[in-house]
Amino acid sequence: MKITDIELHAVGVPRHTGFVNKHVIVRIHSDEGTVGIGEMSDFSHLPRYSIDLNDLGKGLKSVLVGKDPFNLMKINQDLLDNFPEAMYYYEKGSFIRNGIDNALHDLCAKYLNVSVSDLLGGRVRDKLKVCYPIFRHRFMEEVEENMDVVRKRYEQGFDVFRLYAGKNLDADEAFLAKVKEEFGSRVKIKSYDFSHLLNWKDALRAVKRLSRYDLGLEMIESPAPRNDFEGLYQIRLKTDYPISEHVWSFKQQHEMIKKDAVDIFNISPIFIGGLTSAKKAAYAAEVVNKECVLGTTQELSIGTAAMAHLGCSLTNIHYTSDPTGPELYTGDVVKNKIIYKDGYLHAPDKSIKGLGVEIDDVLLEKYRVPDLSWGEVTVHQLQDRTSDSKE
Numbered sequence: 001m002k003i004t005d006i007e008l009h010a011v012g013v014p015r016h017t018g019f020v021n022k023h024v025i026v027r028i029h030s031d032e033g034t035v036g037i038g039e040m041s042d043f044s045h046l047p048r049y050s051i052d053l054n055d056l057g058k059g060l061k062s063v064l065v066g067k068d069p070f071n072l073m074k075i076n077q078d079l080l081d082n083f084p085e086a087m088y089y090y091e092k093g094s095f096i097r098n099g100i101d102n103a104l105h106d107l108c109a110k111y112l113n114v115s116v117s118d119l120l121g122g123r124v125r126d127k128l129k130v131c132y133p134i135f136r137h138r139f140m141e142e143v144e145e146n147m148d149v150v151r152k153r154y155e156q157g158f159d160v161f162r163l164y165a166g167k168n169l170d171a172d173e174a175f176l177a178k179v180k181e182e183f184g185s186r187v188k189i190k191s192y193d194f195s196h197l198l199n200w201k202d203a204l205r206a207v208k209r210l211s212r213y214d215l216g217l218e219m220i221e222s223p224a225p226r227n228d229f230e231g232l233y234q235i236r237l238k239t240d241y242p243i244s245e246h247v248w249s250f251k252q253q254h255e256m257i258k259k260d261a262v263d264i265f266n267i268s269p270i271f272i273g274g275l276t277s278a279k280k281a282a283y284a285a286e287v288v289n290k291e292c293v294l295g296t297t298q299e300l301s302i303g304t305a306a307m308a309h310l311g312c313s314l315t316n317i318h319y320t321s322d323p324t325g326p327e328l329y330t331g332d333v334v335k336n337k338i339i340y341k342d343g344y345l346h347a348p349d350k351s352i353k354g355l356g357v358e359i360d361d362v363l364l365e366k367y368r369v370p371d372l373s374w375g376e377v378t379v380h381q382l383q384d385r386t387s388d389s390k391e
């Protein structure tokens with residue numbers, strides 16, 4: 001089989017917070033007539049430049065057209081040559097590689113008439129426990145807004161949440177106290193995510209203060225600046241809570257392994273550049289006896305389906321994971337959205353070939369945007385995924 005063409009479609013999908021995220025939906029065509037779909041998720045992260053999709057399409061065609069899609073390892077090497085990994089969390093080249101790699105998995109699985117799960121080593125589970133994100137408080141009045149989010153999502157079946165913390169500890173503390181008072185042990189807050197905003201000592205002080213409201217805390221995420229391996233190591237020695245960090249490059253993961261800087265690797269195909277690379281990162285974690293959680297950039301259903309297949313194939317996931325994108329957005333671009341029930345992300349049925357989701361062309365047109373250009377957004381909005389313009 002040979003790749004014959006690549007399609008890239010930019011879409012802008014609003015979240016329930018009003019924040020609009022731009023993604024690129026991928027189609028990879030082959031000379032067998034089989035078409036693979038993928039998703040370059042959430043370009044709406046800093047740095048504040050945008051990619052010209054016409055130029056990107058030409059570049060990807062020059063790399064991929066004529067190649068056998070089953071040569072996944074070689075194609076991933078070629079993609080890395082063209083879109084090298086960087087020591088940066090939101091490297092857009094990783095998003096590009098991810099969209100191509102998950103589309104190639106869809107294409108190959110469809111050609112073999114199997115599920116993507118069968119290309120990833122099969123399943124150890126059919127669903128993943130996940131948590132709903134509570135975005136960062138900047139102002140005290142956001143506490144009640146976030147309590148409403150917990151109430152609404154609890155009614156929907158989510159009983160585990162994660163808190164982005166550290167900008168307004170008074171508000172964080174007030175929120176946790178309210179959750180404990182109103183929900184008791186019915187709701188769990190599985191992590192405080194400091195998003196690399198604090199140095200490790202400030203994060204440690206915040207952990208000591210907020211863990212007075214330990215509502216089932218599983219981990220502390222990103223409690224030091226990006227690539228501060230010493231800082232992760234220091235806080236890891238000084239708190240009983242497991243430390244987790246996102247994996248955004250193999251060099252970074254290697255440094256964290258050498259430093260013994262974390263307990264948990266937070267692995268998302270989007271940040272490491274695809275399912276193929278995410279498997280490598282998860283297996284490296286297993287080799288050094290570290291746990292993984294499936295992270296997220298908050299993908300649409302195509303990207304989330306790829307992550308569900310991956311997460312259900314991994315043996316070293318025992319904490320609550322994060323992919324809830326289809327529940328955060330007001331829309332999607334597929335005919336059959338990913339299913340969440342009782343706080344679990346359900347992987348697509350293995351009897352459905354490929355990723356198990358199908359593009360809805362009407363919705364694709366509904367959400368289509370001309371490019372990945374930036375609108376008027378503030379750093380606060382970008383960091384906390386909100387349309388609220390209070391500064």
Ligand SMILES: O=C(O)C(=O)C[C@@H](O)[C@H](O)C(=O)O
Pocket residue numbers: 042193195295296297298322383385
């Ligand atoms: O765990 C994290 O860190 C995130 O989920 C980062 C968020 O910014 C995510 O990428 C989002 O877009 O909500």
Ligand SMILES: [Mg+2]
Pocket residue numbers: 193195221222246
């Ligand atoms: Mg995080």
Ligand SMILES: [Mg+2]
Pocket residue numbers: 042045296297298
């Ligand atoms: Mg994101």
